[in-house]
Amino acid sequence: MHGIGEGVPRKDAWEKVTGQAEYVSDLALPGMLSARIVRSPYAHAWIRGIKTDAARSVAGVVAVVTADDLVGIDPFYGAAFKDQPILAMGRVRYEGEPVVAVVASDEWAAEAGAQAVEVDYEPLPAVLSLDAALAPGAVLVHEEQLRPAGHFHDLSDLAGRQGNIVHDFHFRRGQEPDAIFARPGVTVFEDTVTYPMVHHAALEPYACLADWQGGELTVHTSTQTPFTVRQELAEIFSLALSRVRVVVPYVGGAFGGKCYTKIEPLAVALSRHCGAPVQLCLSSAEAFRTARKPSARVRVRTGVRSDGTIVARHVEVHYVLGAYADVGPRVTQKAGYVALGPYRVPNARIDAYGVYTNTVPAVAFRGYGVPQLVLGYELQTERMADALGLDPQELRRRNLLRPGERYSPDDAPVDANLKQDLEQAAGADWAAVLDEPHTGRGIAISLKSTGAPFVSHAVVRLRADGSATLLASTVEIGQGARTVLPQIVSTALDIPVDQVRMLEPDTAVTPYDQATSSSRSTTLSGLACQRAANDVKEQLREIAGRAWGIDPTQVTVAAGGLAHGERTMTYAEAVRAKFGMNGGEIVGKGSYVGEVGDMPLKGITPFWETGAASVAVRVDPETGEVTVLKARSVADVGKAIHPDLVRGQDEGGLVMGFGHALYEEMAYADGQLVNGNLIDYRVPGFGDVPDSLETVIVENQDGPGPMGAKGVGEGSTTVAAAAIAAAVYRATGVVLGDLPLTPEKIWRAMLGVKARETLREAVQEEVGRIGS
Amino acid sequence: MKAPRLELHMRVNGRAVALEIEPRELLIDVLRNRLGLTGTKKSCDVEVCGACTVLVDGKTVSSCTYLAFECEGRDVQTIEGLADGETLHPIQQAFVDHQGLQCGFCTPGMIMATKALLDENPDPSVPEIKAYMRGNICRCTGYHAIVTSIQHAARETARS
Incomplete structure (x- = not known):
């Protein structure tokens, strides 16, 4: 009757399979106008002038709006800092930044108008990489005093900018890891991995329909956070919260990319300017220029005893947040906090930084900064085990936090049986696939705080x-x-x-x-x-x-x-x-x-989300191409209220992570995003998924939710790429933590290994010859 | 200058439609904006994601890059024409029963492509399903549940 643990038909299924489900782009209001955005072609430039006359004379164009027209409002927004202008003001900070908006009777007139706008830019030097942003004397992406947005309790101590570093987070426990590393009997491993810029690529691009009627505002928008959008719109347009109505119909995929305010302030500003409802539907190519995942460089140094016990760990992570902070500072500290992984680490130091560059703003993305870290510490786990002559699972078991143990003293105890999750991930019959040549299996396990008051x-x-x-x-x-x-x-x-x-x-x-x-x-x-x-x-x-x-x-x-x-x-x-x-x-x-307290994230995590997965791959020795042969992921959900939906979340998250591991990367050349469309940017398709894809649901009723439930949806994403990188290591012997693992990178790395092996053999032969 | 116009006569979901259109109008625009058939979704604009898939004379077409006038005298099927009143088509029912959808944005295109697949090949193997469906992207499910849905749809279609 309730379908608990069995499942009932999705209540939205009928509408979705018949085409009746309505998304923002399907809505229409009487007198509704369409809008198009003119975007910056430069990564960093002064705006010297904007000519709008030709655009205004295009038939059907109602208004051509620049930052100068945004009068009587506070034209900035942002989840952490109000650093992002609704339209660029005098300066553009990334290629694709909105500069002018054209409103017209239909999309074609708006497009024709947009093409008639002329903007005169004076290009400036841009910082496009992490190293460029951190270099002494680097060009500053933001020079102004940053205004904290005040939306998050856990971001109450936002200090603002030091150079291009917009936020940093530090965590210490026990003694300085460096002191422990120097002790006898401790072996130190160091790994640096990089996670690329990737885009959410929700099938529904951003869309918003705003209707400003004399200070009464109704906004239909594709968002995961209607109340934050309401708050920001109220602040920008000086309206009482009760006068801002945000309605969210079906959302065509989000994955974190639709958290917090995105295009809503612009749509509202245009509706207010024109006195009519305005629909702003971005193209897929524009969505690429609206939000992405924070790319990252993660440096993990770990000291272990010969029996595999971790004694100290230092993690330094830099998240590249792009031109505007969005919620990046919160990703920096919330993910930074769990950088030690699901392990017992008595002496620890975490240094996490969020860094501005002249690239698309980085926002929340399924996994919230954790997949980047897991890649670092789990690839290292495999390598450490080999160097110490231990079974990697044994090394993990030795260090995994036990149920009830605390990640940090003031936070909630771990409400998952991580050893059980690991065993479930490793279980099943792998021999059949691993008997083939050039195959390997990788495992990864993770822990993610749901953190902060809610x-x-x-x-x-x-x-x-x-x-x-x-x-x-x-x-x-x-x-x-x-x-x-x-x-x-x-x-x-x-x-x-x-x-x-x-x-x-x-x-x-x-x-x-x-x-x-x-x-x-x-x-x-x-x-x-x-x-x-x-x-x-x-x-x-x-x-x-x-x-x-x-x-x-x-x-x-x-x-x-x-x-x-x-x-x-x-x-x-x-x-x-x-x-x-x-x-x-x-x-x-x-x-x-949620419970508030004086702990690193200012709030006790309501539950811990775990991820554990095992993936087998074959690597073509001639081309370096990776084929995923089999995958098994563990959804430790406490209680599966709807098991089919749990599997759907877990499988989808895993395959999304495969894309990050193997193909996805937003490529920049001369400051411009050169593959910002679904032709050149490859996401996983039908052919990329193994026939054997399995989700194991672990139900220990150990969550705080109804019937012992806890969350699902991100765990498999946190471990997917790390498991693939580990599997590639097992298949080829090369440790590659520089995603995506393209055939070329793997092929080059394999050549390096071969060269070394050949050299070693030659040396051994020579030694043998001399000896005899 | 007034844009040139031309007459378009086609059948949409079995109904005769006559419209005056501009030569540049795309099939997706005519379906969504002129005929109110918003079940067909616009996503990639470049014929790779399949969200806008409809059938023209029974063959899959990316309506986001297909000029509407090419449908002159032809038969167009969209997601809205698949169910028989309140009774779902077996493919739709299979997607409901086997979790072949999440956010639903790719679903109309996915189902129309499945329709063309099963019309062509009523009993496809898994590799055949994966090969045929390559033109459709789903960012939510990881595809596994969609393949299962299509397998069940094939069985049900064969039975009915």
Whole structure:
């Protein structure tokens, strides 16, 4: 009836398979105008002048808007710092930055207008790489005093800029690792890996429909964070929160890329300027120039004893955040915090930095900075095990945190059995694939903090007929929230799940929810929904108790009704008893509020998300091409409320990580993104996925969510690339941590190995000859 | 200067349609903006992602790069024409039953490409499915569930 642990049909499935599901680009309002953006062709330049006359005279063009037209508002936004202008002001900081917007009666007129705009630039030297950004005397991407946005409790101590470093985070435990490294009996391993710039490539590019009506604002937008968007729009346009309504229809993929404000301020500014609804739908190529994942360089130094016990670790990570900070500073510290991995490290030092460059702004991306780190520490785990003559799994088992052990003293204990996850990932029959030549299997395991305080509210309205409406602001981004959250409510009320309907998020109607992110919704929004349903049940008990003249605690709730001894009452009868008519409703409220404290992230993590995967590959010895033969991933979810949806999240996240490992990289030449489209930028397709792709669901009911659930959706992404890199190492003997592992890189590295082997053989022959 | 216009007569989901269009109009624009058939999705603009896949005379076409006037006298099928009222087509039902979708943005194109596949080859092997579907990208599922959905759709289609 509720489908817990079995699954029910997705509630959005019918609309999605019939083409009826509406996304922002499918919406239309009377009198709606279209907009096109003129973007910077330079990575860094002064804007000397903008000629708009020709554009204004294009038939159908209503307005040509530049930064000069953004009057009477605070034209900056940003999740961490308000450093990003709605339209470039005097200076552009990356190729693709919006400079001018043209509004017209339709998309073609807007496009023709955009092509008629002339912008005069004076190019400036740009910083395009991490090393260039950190070099002494480097060009500064931002020179102004940065304004913290104040959206996050855990970013309350944002200091701002030192050179191009926009934020840093440091964590220390025990003694300085360098002191431990120098001790006798400690072997030190050092690895540096790099993770490229990659793009979310959600199939639905960014889209927003803004309708400004005399200070009453309605925005339909493709976002994971309707309430943060509302907050920022209210601040930019000086509106009361109650006058900003953000509505989120179906979202066509997000993966972190639709967290926090993106194109909404521009769409609203255009609607305000033109006095009409304006729809701004970006192309896929423009989406590439809107957001990406933070690229990273990770340096891991680890000291181990000969038995494989880790005694000290120092991780230094630089996240390259691009031209505007977005939420990059939060990625820097939240990921930086867990840079030690799922291991017990008594002496540790973490130095994490977020760095500006003249590239596309880096934002949240599935895994939130952790996949970059896992690549570093797990590739090293494999290498350490070989050097010490240990089985890599044994080395991991020796150091993995135990259930209940603490990653850091003030944070929540680990609520997962990591050894079990590792065994499950390693399990199954690998011999068949690994018997073939040029094959290898890699394993990776990770730990991710869901960190920082979180707030979710929910409202359940029990209708007069006993059915229920759920108001919660979790966004349906494909993960199945509009199925799982009703399942939780239907279980609590013990009514069929098809009697519970969940509405789309609408900040004017549905209650506050901080974000659809961090794999948090089933667990935390789920708790709020469960509590709201329980609140309804309490009220129903009181009604029955009063009707029967007994204490409400004596009333039992089951099978969609109330009972005490022989007496029973349906929910519908209870509502009628309360209001004396066939109408009215019972409104229940529920909340989840995270725990705040004085710890590195200022809040106790509600749960730990883990990732563990095992991947077998074949590497073509002639070409260096990698084929993924078999993959097995572990989703340690506490309780799978909807196992099929858990598998969907886990498999999708794993395959997304395969793309990062093997093909995906935003390529820059002379400051310009040269592969910002889906032809030149290759994402995994049907042919790239092994026939044997398996998700093992681990259910120990050890999560804080409803029925012991905890989050899923990012774990497999955190380990995918690391497992592939490890498998390539096993197949070829080359340690390559410079993603993506293209055939050319692997081929070159294999040649290097061969050359060394040949040399060694030659030397041994020579030594043998001399000896005899 | 007024843009030249031309007459377009085609059948869309079995219904005769007559429109005056500009030569430059793309099939996707005519379907979405003129006929209100927004189930066909616009994504990559360059014929590689398959979100805009429709069938023209039974063959898959990327409507994002297909000039509408090329449909003169032809038969266009979109996702909206697949179900029989409230009853889903077996392919649609298979995608529902086997989790062949998540965000849903690639789904209409995926289902239309599957329709063309099964019309051509009612009993495809897994390698045949993967080869035929190469023109469709899904960023959510990792494809495994879509392949399973297509296998079940083939079985159901053969049965019905």
